[in-house]
Amino acid sequence: MEIFAQQIVNGLVLGSIYALVALGYTMVYGILGLINFAHGDITMIGALVSLTLVQLLAAAGLPAPVVLGLAACGAMLVCAALGLSIERVAYRPLRRAPRLAPLITAIGVSILLQYSAALVWGKQYISLPSIIEPVRFTLFGAQMTLLQATIFLLACTIMGGLLWFIKASRMGRAMRATEQNPDVAGLMGVNTNTVIAFTFLLGSAIGAIAGLMVVLYYGIGHYFMGFMLGLKAFTAAVLGGIGNVAGAVLGGLLLGVIESLASGYIGDLTGGVLGSNYRDIFAFLVLVLVLVLRPSGLMGRHAGDRA
Amino acid sequence: MQIHKIRHTVAALFAATLLAACGKEEPPPAPKVEAPKPPEVLTVKIGSASPLTGPQAHIGIDIRNGVQLAVEDLNAQGVEIGGKKVRFELVAEDDEANPTKATTVAQKLVDAKVAAVVGHFNSGASIPASKVYADAGIPQISPSSTNPDYTLKGFKTTFRVVAHDGQQGPTLARFALNQLKAKSIAVIDDSTAYGQGLADNFEATVKAMGGKIVAREHTTDKDTDFKAILTKIKGRKPDLIMFGGIDPQAGPMVKQMKDLGIKASFIGGDGMQTPNFIKLAGDAAEGAMASIPGLPKDQMPGGKAFLDKYKAKFNQEVELFAPMGYDAVFVLVEAMKRAGSAEPAKFLPEVGKTDHQGVIGPIAFDEKGDLKNGPITIYVVKGGQWTPLEVVKPEAAAGAPAQEAAAEKK
Numbered sequence: 001m002e003i004f005a006q007q008i009v010n011g012l013v014l015g016s017i018y019a020l021v022a023l024g025y026t027m028v029y030g031i032l033g034l035i036n037f038a039h040g041d042i043t044m045i046g047a048l049v050s051l052t053l054v055q056l057l058a059a060a061g062l063p064a065p066v067v068l069g070l071a072a073c074g075a076m077l078v079c080a081a082l083g084l085s086i087e088r089v090a091y092r093p094l095r096r097a098p099r100l101a102p103l104i105t106a107i108g109v110s111i112l113l114q115y116s117a118a119l120v121w122g123k124q125y126i127s128l129p130s131i132i133e134p135v136r137f138t139l140f141g142a143q144m145t146l147l148q149a150t151i152f153l154l155a156c157t158i159m160g161g162l163l164w165f166i167k168a169s170r171m172g173r174a175m176r177a178t179e180q181n182p183d184v185a186g187l188m189g190v191n192t193n194t195v196i197a198f199t200f201l202l203g204s205a206i207g208a209i210a211g212l213m214v215v216l217y218y219g220i221g222h223y224f225m226g227f228m229l230g231l232k233a234f235t236a237a238v239l240g241g242i243g244n245v246a247g248a249v250l251g252g253l254l255l256g257v258i259e260s261l262a263s264g265y266i267g268d269l270t271g272g273v274l275g276s277n278y279r280d281i282f283a284f285l286v287l288v289l290v291l292v293l294r295p296s297g298l299m300g301r302h303a304g305d306r307a
Numbered sequence: 308m309q310i311h312k313i314r315h316t317v318a319a320l321f322a323a324t325l326l327a328a329c330g331k332e333e334p335p336p337a338p339k340v341e342a343p344k345p346p347e348v349l350t351v352k353i354g355s356a357s358p359l360t361g362p363q364a365h366i367g368i369d370i371r372n373g374v375q376l377a378v379e380d381l382n383a384q385g386v387e388i389g390g391k392k393v394r395f396e397l398v399a400e401d402d403e404a405n406p407t408k409a410t411t412v413a414q415k416l417v418d419a420k421v422a423a424v425v426g427h428f429n430s431g432a433s434i435p436a437s438k439v440y441a442d443a444g445i446p447q448i449s450p451s452s453t454n455p456d457y458t459l460k461g462f463k464t465t466f467r468v469v470a471h472d473g474q475q476g477p478t479l480a481r482f483a484l485n486q487l488k489a490k491s492i493a494v495i496d497d498s499t500a501y502g503q504g505l506a507d508n509f510e511a512t513v514k515a516m517g518g519k520i521v522a523r524e525h526t527t528d529k530d531t532d533f534k535a536i537l538t539k540i541k542g543r544k545p546d547l548i549m550f551g552g553i554d555p556q557a558g559p560m561v562k563q564m565k566d567l568g569i570k571a572s573f574i575g576g577d578g579m580q581t582p583n584f585i586k587l588a589g590d591a592a593e594g595a596m597a598s599i600p601g602l603p604k605d606q607m608p609g610g611k612a613f614l615d616k617y618k619a620k621f622n623q624e625v626e627l628f629a630p631m632g633y634d635a636v637f638v639l640v641e642a643m644k645r646a647g648s649a650e651p652a653k654f655l656p657e658v659g660k661t662d663h664q665g666v667i668g669p670i671a672f673d674e675k676g677d678l679k680n681g682p683i684t685i686y687v688v689k690g691g692q693w694t695p696l697e698v699v700k701p702e703a704a705a706g707a708p709a710q711e712a713a714a715e716k717k
Binding site for chain 2: 127130225265
């Protein structure tokens, strides 16, 4: 039972990271109907920027909370700027193009980001100096660290904040209007370009936070880390219903738990035929099943109200 | 100190520039040369193949540097083969630790007409590449590939200057049972030829000696999240966890063990015995153990001098296999000297008869091309440093049942 509880905790934390990344996918998809495949790599840039900042600032002897705060701000700024420029350069010119075109540029941008990062940071694994002493405690028999709890709460808080923002703020209303019909929203005086740019900015900044969390959690960064993370987060977004903010978080958490349980128990269930190295299969098996059985995802609206 | 380093670097750079200059302009116009026309110089190319990019680049570059150092030393000494002056030239290729890329790189080296190859780093790369070199009749000395299969293909061209997993795995197992007195052991591997080979050999010996394996898990060489498998292992309450794999996984793994409150000891093979492992694992590295074929760097007969020379030249510490790469070149060149030829076909039979006192100790090969009686050292992380714990000589008698057991599995 203790082990089961531990696996659930592992899964929830892993899932929270997926959820943070998935928010970026889902927001952009909600507004533009575009799958921004570069989002995983924006997260990677956020992770590496914060890693470098932590390394530099910790070496300068600043206290840990200041280091983390500055690293988070720095990474968010870089990623927000990156998100804005990618939207301006790679997606806006193609907004009226067939749907396949922006998808291809998205993949192009993703590769561009990966190899630019490889040029800047090199192709080796970069390690994070340990700046915070992990605080460990036990919850329902499962070992947790304060960082794990923070990651989980952060994912929930950001989701809550986003839901409130979209529902209650002026910009949020503009976002909803753009989502329903960009042309009509434009006629009603909504500057859709600003709204879309803002969506990218916000999604990328959340991606930067996710990157910082990954770096803090695993203590390691790498130019290729955004690829698998992006795919998993995309799967999470689809699972929850792409375009739906709460769905992205639900999908992320669910995917994390499924993966964690799968790699914990697959060896025993298959009598050792499949090992825990097959756990990625489960993420994508879930993706296939969702697409076949419930294409709009767990919390998604029915497709078709947006042509 | 700093100034010394810089001076060394400048000197090394200067020497390198001189060498490069000599290479380009056929009759060196340097006024130092007294002879009006130097005797005919034969250029012999030595290939080096290892991952120079990717997560394992630090280890691959280390090997390349070792080979480069050997080539430069030999050129500085001035070597004559069959009465002709010889200048050696390094051809370094990047196999990206990728088995497919390795065969391409191997073909590239063959086409570049190298006399011999030092490489590759990964067993997964060395094994497929060995076919290419064997077909071309070019001797290949791997400085680091420890999968037993590497020398079991029946090629006359494959050699290695490290103990293989058939020796390393069982040594680890004996150490775990006899010295650590482990009662229950969990085994994890990274699903690569190296990691899985090492783990299989370890497991077979533990079982043959009556030890208890409570869990056998697999991850991949790209993963960074091991929480799920570690949690499962935690449930089996082992007192030792053995990992067959390399440092980018081993580092985060021990960190996550600590987070999960697993008290078991951690032991692995040579792939994780690197400074990088300690950097990646941080405080959690303390107490982790790893075996490495060969003697401790500074206990090698030529160790201290080599480490200093390496540091002066490259301004960094030896990661792992630079001494093996260095010695491999000398083994090849001595074979050429004995044969009086740099033709692979002529000096290949001599490689097998090597009896060389290298940086790493005495080097001799058995009939398969494996290093004879290579010692294995167990290290432990103490105070943030890898410290030698114990040197183990593989016992021929004890190694045999393990190899049989491994063979049985196949």
